[in-house]
Amino acid sequence: MIKVLFVCHGNICRSPMCEFVMKDMVEKAGMAEQFYIESAATSSEEIWNGVGNPVYPPAREELARHGLRCDGKRARKLVREDYDRFDYLIGMEDMNLRYMRQILGGDPEQKISKLLGFAGLDRGIADPWYTGDFRSTYRDVELGCRALLTHLLETDLSEHG
Numbered sequence: 001m002i003k004v005l006f007v008c009h010g011n012i013c014r015s016p017m018c019e020f021v022m023k024d025m026v027e028k029a030g031m032a033e034q035f036y037i038e039s040a041a042t043s044s045e046e047i048w049n050g051v052g053n054p055v056y057p058p059a060r061e062e063l064a065r066h067g068l069r070c071d072g073k074r075a076r077k078l079v080r081e082d083y084d085r086f087d088y089l090i091g092m093e094d095m096n097l098r099y100m101r102q103i104l105g106g107d108p109e110q111k112i113s114k115l116l117g118f119a120g121l122d123r124g125i126a127d128p129w130y131t132g133d134f135r136s137t138y139r140d141v142e143l144g145c146r147a148l149l150t151h152l153l154e155t156d157l158s159e160h161g
Contacts, residue, residue: 002152003036005086006115007096011041011075012056013128014092014137018115020068021138022145029149039073040082042099046075062134078103083111090115090148093124115144118151 006018019039026035046053052075054060063070082089083104089112091097100112116123125144128137 001034001036002088003086004038004088004090004148004152005078005082006037006039006090006092007042007078007100008039008092009041009043009096009127010046010053010129011039011077012046012053013059013134014125014141015039015041016055016070016073017059017063017138017141018090018092018145019073020063020070021066021141022149024068025145025149038086040076040078042078042096042103044077047077052076056129058132058134059128059137062138066138080104083107083109087111088113088148088152090144092127096124115148116140119143119147 004022006015006022008015016039019037022037023032026032026037041047055070055073060070078100080103089100089104091100091112091114093114097112097114101107104112115125125137125140126133128134131137
């Protein structure tokens, strides 16, 4: 089983969008049982008294426009133990990657990547919390997830049968 954790700042926009887009892609490919996919935050800003906020309404609406649901998803903070639990820890932008390395205590196994890097792009995915442009973020998420899935099919799944 391939375990993927998507990470952004608050875990209410970009990373949950990735989580549900990727879950949909692997399900449509008939490979859902070969993947475990989650998302988390580098910040605890969206977590109150131990309870994470749900997916931000405009992000939830953008997912719904594409037929995707994210019911029950609540923000959670990245923890050091996630490094051992996941094969891939995917950030949205350089700042996420820096905070991920701090929280996780480094990246000795080279598990941390930027999502659009799988699509051959050296840029981050803009945070729609600030830009208000959830459609562009969704397009970038979809592009990155498709490229990540292609990478996984060519590497991990072929190696593991």
